[in-house]
Amino acid sequence: MKKHIITLVVATTTVIHSQAADLASQLLGYWKADSANTLIAAQKANRELDALQVAVLDSLVFEFQKDKMTFHGSQKPNNEYVSYTIKATDENAKSLVLKSEEKEIKAKFTNGNLELKEGTEEGWTIYNPISKEEFTSLYADQEKTEEEAANAEPIEEIATQPIPDQPASGLVHGRKLKVEEATLDLEDGSLTIGQGDGFLTKLEEFEIVFPRQKIKDFVGKTFTVEDFTGKTFTVEPSEDKDFDVTLAYKVHGEFTIKTRTFLRGFSMRLEFGAQKDGNIPGKIHLRVPDTKRSFVVGSFVAEVK
Secondary structure: OHHHHHHHHHHHHHHHHHHHHHHHHHHOEEEEEOHHHHHHHHHHOOOOOOHHHHHHHOOOEEEEEOOEEEEEOOOOOOOOOEEOEEEEEEOOOOEEEEEEOOEEEEEEEEOOEEEEEEOOOOOOEEEEEEOHHHHHHOOHHHHHHHHHHHHOOOOOOOOOOOOOOOEOEEEEOOEEEEOOEEEEEOOOOEEEEEOOOOOOOOOOEEEEEOOOOHHHHHHOOOOOHHHOOOOEEEEOOOOOOOOEEEEEEEOOOOOOEEEEEEOOOOEEEEEEOOOEOOEEEEEEEEEOOOOOOOEEEEEEEEEEO
8 A cells, every 4th residue: 555655646746847848948948928818808907008118029939948037128149048947837827927036927828829917916918939931031120121221321420419498399200399298217127208198199209228237127226316316317329328219109090000110210308307206307308310310309307107
């Protein structure tokens, strides 16, 4: 009898390990964010996603290898990765909990897709599996964007020029921009300035992502408002300071939001004042080397989140 019990325990342990391995093996590969279904799920859960968030989702890819994962955003594929361990598995729910330094990621498989939720974030982001070839082709447009920036007429160097004291306005891919709202997101380390206050009207925007070790973005290090109060940030076209600038705009006659991201080749002067009552004033002059010579210049007040 004792021999049979030992055999049963070993067999059960083998099955558990096999199930965990099966879930872990399903995780491996490339997963591209599904913005449409993520938006539908968010709406059902009364979770708001704005136009830029939805558009940026289209460029997000998770790459999972054994014990390491790489987060690819709107930039080119990179070689930086985060190590992870599988903390827990639930075969019945087809779910995993991944542990990576300071953060946990919940993962679950639904109808062949992968859903991810980082830390205490609300809601899940849905990802579809893609091949390595599909992953490589995603960044063809980004290569063109960088080539476009390199071959364009030089952008005016404005980093040392004073910024006019006027409400911020400009052009986004040829469309007039009157800055009506701005948000300084301390968790993401980003400033978003644009017009409109909803998914249908928020059609022209700039998003500036401030530099830090990009891999640290993933594990949860956040900025404080003191990192911006009274600070001035400058970038000249010839410099590479690890700022990312993304512009978003609506395609004429379509319900489609396009985004373009520039890692270099742009010129910027950005000044912040002192925070008061949850807001921080600022002034910006930004010029981007896209074909339409997008820009924004003037003053704004950003909500601090």
